[in-house]
Amino acid sequence: MTEDQLSRVFLALADPTRRDIVARLTVEDATVNELAEPYDVTVQAVSKHLKVLEGAGIVSRTRAAQRRPVHLEAEVFDLMTKWIERYRRAAEERYRRLDAVLAAMEETTDSTPHSEGEEAS
Amino acid sequence: MTEDQLSRVFLALADPTRRDIVARLTVEDATVNELAEPYDVTVQAVSKHLKVLEGAGIVSRTRAAQRRPVHLEAEVFDLMTKWIERYRRAAEERYRRLDAVLAAMEETTDSTPHSEGEEAS
């Protein structure tokens, strides 16, 4: 909860392996060993990944013991979605306003459609 | 681009200062100095943050020179939203299936009707 969980959630999903784990957990719960199998890293590394995901509240590991399946917690996604949607909506709204302004300005001059940005890398 | 941009985007938004910058950029474009003003870090640090955001395609810095306003690119949000929604939906679907199974199992014992999934897309 609070604001800092967002940081943990985003950070947790910034890793491709962890995103893949999340993707696989949407299908069914799995144990650490099962999860580790496809990757060519050690089980300990995957265990660490799960710790990160757990710390972010993305997964939970209930039944303690020898075999402790990992379970996806879908609610956290709401947190991200809420944040993203909030600012995306704000940004889009701003563009609409800007477009309106530009349209008003251009009704006398020329109609030069705004160029959309594309990311370079 | 492709899948790795997702990592960069998530990583970029894993920092509270950078999220705050994004939030402020939804209101209006701003220069590095303007953006740096509220925080008690150096301008160079903010410049680095912007580099991260730019590398993730979240912002763009067009007009080069003495004054180069930072501009929010809203499209990247789609990337995240798509990823999140995809797996959230999968996870929720799975829960629905599980609920159905549980309901079937309980039809002899108790009848605890669960609410149907409600969410917009």
Added chain:
DNA sequence: TCCTTGTTCAACCGTACGGTTGAATAAACC
């Protein structure tokens, strides 16, 4: 009980992150 299986803990390593200071660059103003 001993042994196997599943999982984590502890220590270490290389690299990247977020921050700093100080110098360099680029446009604008006199």
Added chain:
DNA sequence: GGTTTATTCAACCGTACGGTTGAACAAGGA
């Protein structure tokens, strides 16, 4: 031209990350 203003580059520092190996811990099965 010289100076101011805005921004970045370069080097450095402490800490956290993702990975490893090796040992420890817990629960079942023989």
